[in-house]
Amino acid sequence: MTDVSERSGVLSRIFATDPNAAPGDSHEQVVLCHDRDTGLKAVIAIHSTALGPALGGTRFHPYATEEEAVQDALNLSRGMSYKNAMAGLDLGGGKAVIIGDPTKIKTEALLRAYGRFVQSLNGRYVTACDVGTYVADMDVIARECDFVTGRSPEYGGAGDSSVLTSFGVFQGMRAAAQHKWGSPSLEGRRVGVAGIGKVGHYLVEHLIEDGAQVVITDVREDAVNRVRAAHPGVEVAADTDALIRANLDVYAPCALGGALNDETVPALTAKIVAGAANNQLAHPGVEKDLADRGILYAPDYVINAGGVIQVADEIEGFNFDRAKAKASKIFDTTLEIFALADSDGVPPAVAADRLAERRMAEVGRLRTILLPRSR
Known part of the structure; x- marks a missing residue:
């Protein structure tokens, strides 16, 4: 059994009793879900329902410890409250994480067990895809749950939310270019993309269409090969460390969080940071370090909101053109x-x-x- 003192950090965040807690760090509800037979261990964190039901994806990841999983759920759910608010949605913020390697333990039974836990919240939390979960998984979860978005088109869903996530990031990057250089075009600019998975590879396509010079890196060789096969002119950096030290105009972190920290910020050559990853700032104060170096940071939860805009549109009947029009406003919001x-x-x-x-x-x-009566 974990000692109470070891858990106090997590509990103090939930109840906002930590004197060093960030503004808005308290959470309305945190649910721990466990089904022994399927191996399901999940955390559902609801940060705020001030604007409406808490919408946020389900991340499936092999966390080193259960506490790490809870902390990630807290960070991600708080980010969703701010993301949904800035996207102009009448939705609050929540996030869920499932603990484990999705390539090893993900099964129909586990996903359906998870769906029943989400259903038990009766609409306070609405789920969607995230790292380690896909449209097909949402279809399985929906067999036990009414509060699922990001479903496949044959079920009336929005499909792959990475499409508008990358589009929104590109709009935010264009706004940063406008603010920094006086033109929204990335033509001739050298852009480094770290992480070319579900979102990153779509972002590369937008950049190439706009005439940018693109440098990529990813821990998965197959992801690099896929992009290189489609776009032979794309350069490849050995790793993320090499990429951030390369001669860049824009750096786009599109993998996991914490990409901007005490080690990476001093090494950056780029004048703009605009990427798809959530929680890019490793700790409070990093935003000032970027500003002090003259690096323009496009806040991650603002510019990566295209995906949540896409799945939120699904709630009342999905229309891609309408969702894309909403996502295009990320450009104006970022400039604001x-x-x-x-x-x-x-x-x-x-x-x-x-x-x-x-x-x-x-x-x-x-x-x-x-x-x-409620609407």
Whole structure:
């Protein structure tokens, strides 16, 4: 059994009793799910339902410890509250993680058991795809659960949300280029993409179409080979460390979180950071380090919101053109954040947080006005 003192860090985050906790770090609800027969061990974290049901994906990952899994769920769910708020959605923030290697333990029975736990929350949490889960998995989960998005088109779903995630990241990158260099075009710019999985390889296509010079890296050789086969002119860096030290105009972290830290920020040559990964800032203060070096950071949860916009559109009947039109507004939202950052004299990440928190407070407050019945 884990000693209480070892768990206090997680519990203090949930209840916001840690004096060093970040603003908005408390969570409404955290659910631990366990089904021995299927091997399911999952965490569902609901950060906020101020704007509506908590929408966020399910990550399937072989975490080193259960505490690490809980911490990731807390980080990701908080990010979803801010992401959904900045995307203009009437949805709160939540996230779930399933502990284990999806290539080894993922089964129909496990996914359906997980679906029953999500169903037990009666709509407070709506799930979707994330790292380690796919459209086909959502279809399986939906056999036990009504609160699933990111389903396949044959079931009326939005399909692969990576399509609009990459599109939104590209719009955010264009906005950063506009703010930094006076033009939204990436033509002739050298862009490094770290992680060319579900989102990264679509982003490469957008960049090449816009005339950018692209350098890639990924831990999986098959992912690199796939991109190189489609785009032979793409350069390949040996690893992420080599990529960030390469001569770049833009750096796009598109793998797991924590990409911007005390080691990577001083080594960056790029003048813009705009990528798809969640929680790119390893700890508070990194946003200031970037600003001090003159590096323009496009807040991750703002520019990678295309995917959640896509799956959220599914809730009322999916229309791709409508969802893409909403995702295209990421360009304007990102410019608004840069303008606020300049006027307030703060890094863009701080400006984005302020806008998100303002919307959650102002719109969430309206729920105190009693209605005869819920809509």
